[in-house]
Amino acid sequence: MVIRELELAGLPQASDPPIGPLSALLRRLTWPFRRGRAPQPHPATGFYTDTTVCIGCKACEVACKQWNQLAADGLNWSGNSYDNTAELSATSWRHVKFIEQFAANGRPTYPDHADSGAPSREVTLDQLLSGGGADRWLMMSDVCKHCVAAPCQHACPTGAIIYNEFANVYIQRDICNGCSYCIAACPFGVITRSDFDGHSHKCTLCYDRQRDGLVPACAKACPTASIQFGPVDELRDRARKRIEELHARGVPEAYLYGDEPGETYSELHSFYLLIDRPAIYGLPEAPFNPWLHLIGDYMRTIVSGLATVAAILAVLFLQGS
Numbered sequence: 151m152v153i154r155e156l157e158l159a160g161l162p163q164a165s166d167p168p169i170g171p172l173s174a175l176l177r178r179l180t181w182p183f184r185r186g187r188a189p190q191p192h193p194a195t196g197f198y199t200d201t202t203v204c205i206g207c208k209a210c211e212v213a214c215k216q217w218n219q220l221a222a223d224g225l226n227w228s229g230n231s232y233d234n235t236a237e238l239s240a241t242s243w244r245h246v247k248f249i250e251q252f253a254a255n256g257r258p259t260y261p262d263h264a265d266s267g268a269p270s271r272e273v274t275l276d277q278l279l280s281g282g283g284a285d286r287w288l289m290m291s292d293v294c295k296h297c298v299a300a301p302c303q304h305a306c307p308t309g310a311i312i313y314n315e316f317a318n319v320y321i322q323r324d325i326c327n328g329c330s331y332c333i334a335a336c337p338f339g340v341i342t343r344s345d346f347d348g349h350s351h352k353c354t355l356c357y358d359r360q361r362d363g364l365v366p367a368c369a370k371a372c373p374t375a376s377i378q379f380g381p382v383d384e385l386r387d388r389a390r391k392r393i394e395e396l397h398a399r400g401v402p403e404a405y406l407y408g409d410e411p412g413e414t415y416s417e418l419h420s421f422y423l424l425i426d427r428p429a430i431y432g433l434p435e436a437p438f439n440p441w442l443h444l445i446g447d448y449m450r451t452i453v454s455g456l457a458t459v460a461a462i463l464a465v466l467f468l469q470g471s
Contacts, residue, residue, distance in 0.1 A: 294338075316357070
């Protein structure tokens with residue numbers, strides 16, 4: 151890893167031929183102003199999360215914290231089912247959501263339930279997924295969406311947020327100035343400013359592991375393959391086959407969220423298979439890129455500027471006459 155960084159930076163290595171002291175001094179003085187060679191681009195990678203097989207074990211949360219050496223969030227009960235993490239944050243880059251759809255009278259609260267009797271004690275997986283006679287838990291491991299056109303990357307004034315060679319949205323901590331513009335720009339509430347160092351943090355899609363040919367820690371730890379990692383094109387094909395399978399098994403409400411671009415937002419490189427409305431999972435029904443407002447903002451700025459100049463010229467003309 152260190153040798154590769156030296157090569158990209160152009161610094162001398164042990165294998166390089168010896169150079170004179172003046173040349174060595176000149177190289178070290180000019181090194182901070184030199185641009186290293188950009189890494190070769192790779193196929194875009196991402197996550198496909200199948201929520202129908204998530205069991206809420208939180209192995210992804212633990213693996214993410216262990217690998218990235220993130221601080222613990224404490225053991226406080228949130229009062230929201232078994233969710234003690236509560237939300238994504240600067241120290242929680244994975245968050246397992248627990249959505250309980252239970253009713254006090256024994257009937258499910260989710261829509262399109264036609265069974266008027268009490269829920270069965272023994273139900274199949276297909277019945278649980280389709281709402282056939284049983285209350286249910288919906289579980290989802292949430293993470294940064296790694297948007298193809300990320301508003302956070304557009305909003306960053308220092309260039310700290312970039313797309314790396316795997317087309318993942320990556321925050322460079324040493325360049326982040328903690329302005330929090332990225333936090334306001336993200337429609338998913340992913341990014342949070344750390345109380346420890348004042349910088350913004352989020353999932354890196356285990357960039358360090360990817361560079362060494364390893365699977366991200368969360369996907370490696372997932373025991374049910376709910377979190378799947380790989381080239382985005384392959385993940386989309388795999389997810390669409392899963393949708394066809396669920397439809398054939400009597401789960402017509404299964405669909406993919408974020409695998410294709412919408413009218414107001416780009417596709418996501420971390421997309422989901424859901425069986426209820428996005429709002430039930432805490433996701434926006436139709437995410438909106440705030441940069442779509444910029445054309446109108448620019449036009450209003452130009453018009454107001456021209457009106458101001460015209461008013462000033464009119465006042466000067468009247469005073470001169």
